Amino acid sequence: MTPIEAASHDLAQAQSTLADATAKAVGTADTLNVLTGRLAAKQQDLSAIQARRLNGDEGDSDAPMAQLITLDIAGIEPLVASASAAHQSAVLAQQEAQQQVQHAGTALERAQAAAGATALEERLRELETLLMTGIGQLYHLKKVATNSLHVHGTTLFNVSPRLQRFIQTGVLPG
DSSP, rough: OHHHHHHHHHHHHHHHHHHOOOOOOOHHHOOOOOOOOHHHHHHHHHHHHHHHHHOOOOOHHHHHHHHHHHHHHHHHHHHHHHHHHHHHHHHHHHHHHHHHHHHHHHHHHHHHHHHHHHHHHHHHHHHHHHHHHHHHHHHHHHHHHTOOOOOOOHHOOOHHHHHHHHHOOOOOOO
């Protein structure tokens, strides 16, 4: 497997993990919302009974109803806490999966850049060989054309100032 194929595979796997983590985070959020809604409704029912009783409207079923609602609230609260913890854990897993997608994407970009650099360097070597072959041919042609035994470098071929600067300093021209 090439580095690009490996990095592509890793990215696809990270994206799949992110999709799963996102689905789980959404599912835990839905569960938490349902339980939170149930808890809020029970608390509202209890508050309504208490408010009505404070206003002097007391019914015989208020005390047993308030007790049942209080028991319901006591039963739902741990479920909300558990669902909240599960949701927080799912969100953290989703964030970690998102980071893995980013890392895998960066790794793929680097693998692609490395492959591109290798291919370009090979092509530049071919061009260098072609240039040197051409300069050799130019040397022979100028020797014949000038009826000389030697042709000096500057009269043979002048490289561009940009290439000359790069050759001498290793600095790429701007």
